[in-house]
Amino acid sequence: MLKLSKKVEYGLIAIRHMASIESITTAKEISEHYKLPFDLLAKVMQKLSKNKIIASHQGIHGGYKLAKSADSISIMDIIQTIEGHIPGIVQCIDEGLEKCSIHQNCTIRNPLHKIQENLESVFNNLKVSELV
Amino acid sequence: MLKLSKKVEYGLIAIRHMASIESITTAKEISEHYKLPFDLLAKVMQKLSKNKIIASHQGIHGGYKLAKSADSISIMDIIQTIEGHIPGIVQCIDEGLEKCSIHQNCTIRNPLHKIQENLESVFNNLKVSELV
DNA sequence: AAACTAACGGACTTAAATAGTCGTATTATA
């Protein structure tokens, strides 16, 4: 409950790595350096690349590097990219109100949505450049 | 990811219900009123009772009511009671550093622990009396 | 004392989300 996924952790580690070096790097390099499962990391980096957070170069001396400055990438950008959406702490935020079978009797929605806002601002305000 | 469990939601609904009325109420009453699965709700309430957040009375006119004032119960109290522990956003908080297979190479631990602190204070500072 | 009703508690099953793997295609370079 309330746990970040490993994919997000791997993404954060990879992004932080790229932010700390200047040159291009590869998924293999990162997976070996940090002992991360290669296939999983590779897919995470592909998503980050697709969303223009990192830039990719195929071919024999290819790899990845940051596509923007470290202080313009928020943790939420990374989470949203990897998970596909902003994570909600309750079903009605993720899937819409109607999807929750008890929404007509729900008395806790408003306060939980306030908590959600707090949570989002925490992840929005923390930038990659502050990952120290 | 980052989602509250239904057990916690059910607990919050039940607690809020008890906070809004004066008299004793039963698990059956709440489960019917809010259309919650009885067995699951019952176990949640038993945990809340065991941790002295609500008081139980067995027997034919028994039931539950709050054991303390609504402004002295935090959302974290409820979460901690139902989940059995304070939830950590990463493995090393829940299970200890050694349990994470990559902890020796982890570069993101410190900032994530900061986020954890933020998160905890949000849940600690919100009281049942503010569930509106 | 018997019947009733509500809390108590453990074991179990099912469903869903997460984590990890595999195979293959594409692309750029040397």
Next chain:
DNA sequence: TATAATACGACTATTTAAGTCCGTTAGTTT
């Protein structure tokens, strides 16, 4: 043309969450 990298989709396995079942215990009322 061989090589090394990204790119993608399908698949399996593991873990967690959700829900159910069944029997027990304990007060109340008749």
